[in-house]
Amino acid sequence: MDLTNKVVVVTGGSAGLGEQICYQAAKRGAIVVTCARRIQLIGQVKEKCMELSGKEAYAFQLDISDPDSVDSVLGKIAEEVGSVDVLVNNAGYGLFQDFFEFDYEAARKMFEVNVLGMIYFTQQIALDMVSRKKGHIFNVASMAGKMATAKSTIYSATKFAVLGFSNALRLELKPAGVYVTTINPGPIDTEFFDKADPSGSYLASLGNIVLEPEKLAKAIVKRMGEPTREINRPRVMEAASRMYILFPHIGDWLAGSIFNKK
Template identity: 80%
Template sequence: MDLTDKVVVVTGGSAGLGEQICYEAAKRGAIVVTCARRINLIGQVKEHCSDLSGKEAYAFQLDISDPDSVESVIEKIADEVGEVDVLVNNAGFGLFDSFVDFDLNVAKNMFEVNVLGMMYFTQKIAISMVKNKSGHIFNVASMAGKMATPKSTVYSATKFAVLGFSNALRLELRTENVYVTTINPGPIATEFFDKADPSGSYLDNLGGVVLDPHKLARTIVNKMGRPTREINRPIIMEGASRFYGLFPHIGDFLAGGLFNRK
């Protein structure tokens, strides 16, 4: 897709992967709309996007778990920006802990952010895309949604839900000329792990398989406007997830041992 003057909306666009997707889209001439809770950070992202694209960019404060906040942002996008060409659902969080010790209030909030809020926001945008017979939706899931490991019970459950939702939505919308792509990253060197793993040991233990958010953002933006089922990174984890599906008993052994670095 030639992104010149195309409207690209990114949730969770204040930092990390979402921030880098905003910048890559702006470099290609897109009108970028970044949405997140931290208004001070998205303001900075907005300014940088405008510098990169040479055109107007937008920043709207969004609590994806709050339907009223979603409604407000959708209205602002419609009134101030226009029709959305590309939606990247990147907002989400995780927490790695043993399930028997897990705070289920946090689990409820994780589903509200990672799944229900994402679905609500997507539906509002998809209605317009179907009407226009054009659009591309990217849902950021995770390798944890393909191959669960210890201490990721709730997070994996939310990402399994994102995968199932995306696969069905892809089939529903393909006749409407609206593409749906699922992004399944492994661990990315971002502040996501400040909350998911406050000890910092997880990323240290993983070493070379940790993803660079700049490179992954470029890969994602390269796929905008192209029918792509999934983006899976790193390749070694994609291979492991396929092996897991073919040989589940061996996969359980590996996921509980070799691949368990939390």
């Protein structure tokens, strides 16, 4: 897709992968709309996008878990920006804890952010895309949604849900010419792990399989407008996830040994 003057909306666009997706889209001439809770940070992302694209950019404060906030932002996008050409559902977070230590409210909140909020935000945008018979939706899931590991019970459950939702939505929207792509990254060197693993030991134990957000963002933006089912990184974890499906006992061994670093 030629992204010149195309409207690209990114949730969770204040930092990390979402921020880098905004910049890569702006470099290709897109009109970027960054949405996140931290208004000061998305304001900075907006300003940089305008510098990179030479075009208008937008920043809307969004709490994806709050339906009223979602309605408000969707209204602002429709009124101030226009129809969305590309939606990147990147907002989400994780907590790595033993299941028996997990608080129910924390689990509920994670589902509201990672799954339910994403679904609600997507619905109205998808309806408009279908009416125009064009558009592309990217949902950021995780390798944890393909191959669950210990201490990621709730996080993996949310990402399995994102995968299931995306796979069904892809089939529903295909006849209308709207693409749905699932992004399944392994660990990315971002502030995600400040909350997921405050000790810092998980990232430190992974070595060179840790992804760089800028590099992954380039791969995602490159696929905008192309009918792509999934983007899986790193390759070694993609191979392991396939092994997990084809040979589940070997997959359990991989998930419980080589990839069990939490």
